[in-house]
Amino acid sequence: MIEILKQGWHTTIQDLGRLGSQSFGVPISGAMDLNAFQWANKLLNNNSSAACLEMTSKGPELKFHEPSFIAFTGAIMQAFLNSKPVKMYKPIEVKKGDVLKFSSVTLGCRTYMAILGGFQSEKVLGCRSQYKGVTLEDRIVKENLLLFNRNAFTQKGARVKTKTTDYKDVNLKVYQGPEYHLLNSHSQNEFKTKQFTISPSNNRMGYRLNEKILQQLPEIWTAPTLPGTVQLTPDGTLIILMRDAQVTGGYSRILQLSDNALNLLAQKSTKDVIKFELITL
Amino acid sequence: MNNKLPFTFFRMHPKVILLEWEQDPSTETLKELTHFKANILKYSMGVSQITLGYCSLLVQWKEDIINYSDAKKNLIALYSNLSINSTPAKTKHWTLPVCYEGEFALDLAHLSSELKLSKDTIIELHSKTIYTVYFIGFLPGFLYLDGLDSKLFFPRKKNPRLVIPKGAVAIGGKQTGIYPNESPGGWHIIGNTPISLFNTKNETPCFAKSGDTLSFYAVDEAEYQKIQCVNNPKAYLTKVK
Numbered sequence: 001m002i003e004i005l006k007q008g009w010h011t012t013i014q015d016l017g018r019l020g021s022q023s024f025g026v027p028i029s030g031a032m033d034l035n036a037f038q039w040a041n042k043l044l045n046n047n048s049s050a051a052c053l054e055m056t057s058k059g060p061e062l063k064f065h066e067p068s069f070i071a072f073t074g075a076i077m078q079a080f081l082n083s084k085p086v087k088m089y090k091p092i093e094v095k096k097g098d099v100l101k102f103s104s105v106t107l108g109c110r111t112y113m114a115i116l117g118g119f120q121s122e123k124v125l126g127c128r129s130q131y132k133g134v135t136l137e138d139r140i141v142k143e144n145l146l147l148f149n150r151n152a153f154t155q156k157g158a159r160v161k162t163k164t165t166d167y168k169d170v171n172l173k174v175y176q177g178p179e180y181h182l183l184n185s186h187s188q189n190e191f192k193t194k195q196f197t198i199s200p201s202n203n204r205m206g207y208r209l210n211e212k213i214l215q216q217l218p219e220i221w222t223a224p225t226l227p228g229t230v231q232l233t234p235d236g237t238l239i240i241l242m243r244d245a246q247v248t249g250g251y252s253r254i255l256q257l258s259d260n261a262l263n264l265l266a267q268k269s270t271k272d273v274i275k276f277e278l279i280t281l
Numbered sequence: 282m283n284n285k286l287p288f289t290f291f292r293m294h295p296k297v298i299l300l301e302w303e304q305d306p307s308t309e310t311l312k313e314l315t316h317f318k319a320n321i322l323k324y325s326m327g328v329s330q331i332t333l334g335y336c337s338l339l340v341q342w343k344e345d346i347i348n349y350s351d352a353k354k355n356l357i358a359l360y361s362n363l364s365i366n367s368t369p370a371k372t373k374h375w376t377l378p379v380c381y382e383g384e385f386a387l388d389l390a391h392l393s394s395e396l397k398l399s400k401d402t403i404i405e406l407h408s409k410t411i412y413t414v415y416f417i418g419f420l421p422g423f424l425y426l427d428g429l430d431s432k433l434f435f436p437r438k439k440n441p442r443l444v445i446p447k448g449a450v451a452i453g454g455k456q457t458g459i460y461p462n463e464s465p466g467g468w469h470i471i472g473n474t475p476i477s478l479f480n481t482k483n484e485t486p487c488f489a490k491s492g493d494t495l496s497f498y499a500v501d502e503a504e505y506q507k508i509q510c511v512n513n514p515k516a517y518l519t520k521v522k
Contacts, residue, residue, distance in 0.1 A: 022332045024479070024487045025417035025461075124481045133421055133462040134481060178291050178299055221306060222418065222425060223334030226294060226341075247332055248418030248425075256293050281292045281349075 001065050002146035008060035008102070011140045012204075013119055015051040018127040018134070022247045028227060029129035030243050032110050032204060032266035034259070035165060036074035040114035043071035043091055050118025051128040053140070055111045057269075059102030060140065064094045066150045069116040075108025075167070075267055089164070108167040108267035117152025131244060165264060170195070171277045172261035177230060179217065179252035187215040191255070191276050196238070200270045204244040207265065209274075212236035217252040225249045228257030240265065285361070286313060290353055295345040298352065299337060306335035306427065308413055314338055315492045316369040320359050324366070333416040333491055335425075372492040376519050377459075377474050379408065379450050379497045380505040385473035392435060392452070392469050403471065406430045407450075407457065408497040414489050422461030422479025422487045426495065429457045441467035448473045450497070461487075472497075475509035476517060488514040 014037065017030025031037030031054055041050050053060075059077055072079055072088040079086050080101045086092050088111075094100070105111065121128045124135050132138040140146065180188070190213060201208040213236050224247060225231070231239045231251035240257065241249075242265075255276060257265065268274065291299040302310055318331045318338055329343045346352050359366070381389060381404045393400045412426040419425075429452065437453040445451070445466040450459050453468030460466060461478035474497075479487050489495060500508065 020330050021421075021486070022330055023417060023490070024421055024485070025419060025423050026421045026486070125486065133464075133479070175292075175294065178293060178301070221335035221337075222416075223301075223337045224299070224332040224339035226297065226339070228294070246419050248334055248416065253293075258294075281295060 001148070003063040003065060004060055004140055004142050004144065004146065005063055005099070006061035007140055007142055008055055009058040010056040011060045012054050012056075012130045012138070013051050013121045013140065013146075014054045014129045015118075015127055016049045017129055017243065018125050018131075021125045025247055026125065026134060027131060027205075027244045027247060029127070029131045029134075029204075031112065031129075032243055033074055033112070033263045035263040036110070036267075037112050039089070040071050040073040040112040041118070043073070043089065044069055044114050044116050046114055046116070046118055050114065051121060052115075052119070053113040053146075055102065055113065056109060058104045059111060059113070061102075062100045062146070064098045064100070065096060066148075067093070067095050068148060068150065068152075069093055070100075071114045072111055073114075074111040075105045077105045077108075077111040078103040109269045110266055115148045117149040120147040120149055165260075165267070167264070167267045169264060170273050170275050172265060172274050173258040173279050174230070174255040174261060174276045175258065175279060175281055177253035177255045178223075179220065179232075180254050182217050182252065183213075183254065184215060187213050192278060194275075196274050196276075198268055198270055198272045198274065202269060204242055206242050206245055207240045207268075209238040209240070211238070213238060213254075219250045220252055222248050222250045223253070225253060226256065228259075228262040229253050230255035230257070242266070286310060288360075290356075292346075292349065293339070296342045298340050298346070298349075298356070300340065300356070302336040304336065306415065308427075310336060311413065311415055311492060312369055313363070315490075316363055316367070317360055318491075319370055320363060320366055321356065324359055325355060332418075334418075335415055370492070372494065373489070374411075374519050375489055375493060375495045375514070376517050377476055377495060377497050378500040378504065378508050378517070379472040379474045380502055381407075381450075381472035381499050382502055385449075385502075385505075386471050387449075388451075388469035389471045392471060396433070396435060398432065403433065404499055406433055407452075407471065408499055410496065412457070412495045414491055414493045414495060416491050417487055417489075420461055420464055420479075422477075423458060424478065424487075424489055424495070426457055429455060431455075433457070435469060437467040438469065439467075441465050445470065446473065448475060448477075450474055472499075473505070475505050475512065476514050477512055488518075 014031040017028040412428040415425040450472040451468035
């Protein structure tokens with residue numbers, strides 16, 4: 001088990017998400033950057049759905065009470081094991097009594113920490129991803145312990161060649177959304193040429209953008225949405241729905257992010273610039 | 282039953298096809314959508330899940346759809362054979378207790394003066410209606426209910442409340458709904474139900490489903506407390522249609 005000395009800025013337990021419960025209005029959730037999440041598990045030969053920590057902006061401070069192996073992927077956030085810097089994208093052995101700390105993120109937004117065998121936290125509707133109103137907590141809290149299976153084993157020296165994403169890339173590949181055709185050519189052109197910036201209102205539910213599209217579209221009959229759906233509100237605001245977004249909405253669905261674009265956006269934050277690159281299916 | 286309502290296909294994502302029916306929502310469309318949904322889940326290989334809107338179905342596959350035209354053909358065939366393959370699932374009717382009194386009815390007095398209807402009239406209009414559950418969205422366990430009496434239509438608050446208590450029964454625009462959990466919200470609160478709309482400990486976390494119907498009946502605070510202790514939604518299932 002692991003003791004939480006400090007919670008970090010916003011640290012949650014995530015896995016692949018709660019697929020199959022959307023008919024009850026339950027968001028999919030799951031790791032914001034599924035790409036980085038999956039690498040973290042691969043580095044330890046974990047099951048692809050093993051739960052990891054998603055650490056936003058600044059990681060927690062943790063004390064290990066049992067030995068294990070861990071690995072970090074995603075945003076660049078320097079980790080220190082007993083005050084010694086450790087590398088990302090590489091399995092790291094931890095011993096009983098070791099203390100792990102993090103600096104603030106220097107590139108990207110979310111870092112993933114996998115542990116051998118995955119975190120053994122509360123499972124709700126077949127999934128461990130923390131979400132308010134579904135799991136008991138919506139993030140890790142100091143009073144609780146992080147549990148893992150100390151008897152999990154791996155073939156030692158597991159090495160994976162990693163191809164990391166360029167988090168500075170501003171281009172998001174997107175498909176047309178169901179209501180894209182309602183936009184006039186001027187608005188459509190804006191999506192093709194304009195740069196957009198991420199507003200301070202960005203979290204696991206959605207990212208609002210600063211720039212507006214000045215075309216009023218009627219609200220639609222409430223309809224299904226997906227993580228990565230770009231909505232246009234009646235006042236022209238663009239909202240990109242992320243993993244914890246509600247499963248239906250009444251705003252026009254203008255664009256749909258590709259999976260890679262959604263993972264890349266999860267590594268961006270306030271003031272970061274993005275551009276949309278329309279591709280066809 | 283006429284199961285030939287036309288629908289369109291939209292490829293939203295490599296794993297997703299959106300089916301849209303171009304008409305206003307109706308219980309007839311809803312019946313077809315839920316029936317179609319059940320059949321897709323039963324007969325289509327590789328479909329991971331389907332979400333419902335008023336006039337649409339979002340069908341998600343586990344993997345990228347390799348042959349789009351085949352997937353389309355299969356869906357068309359399934360739709361035209363709906364009544365041959367199966368009969369629509371039975372729907373249920375739920376009668377939920379609501380306390381429209383005191384602390385529970387935060388906005389009832391305000392609504393009463395704005396709508397120029399007595400509190401009792403509002404309660405009567407609100408509870409006598411049989412509502413249809415269209416789908417669940419917005420929050421886990423939040424039912425989109427259709428059928429609110431037009432005399433009770435009232436615009437949402439300009440400034441949403443930061444905290445609406447769990448179980449709050451509210452009116453917003455042309456809709457009424459129950460907040461399954463504490464959340465922010467802009468609807469006007471007229472009462473509260475002691476029955477949990479979302480409980481992850483149950484096999485199906487929300488007892489109601491698309492196509493079910495629901496009505497309310499007024500209880501006093503003492504009765505509310507009693508029901509809250511038991512909190513068994515099944516006790517409020519009145520009939521299976």
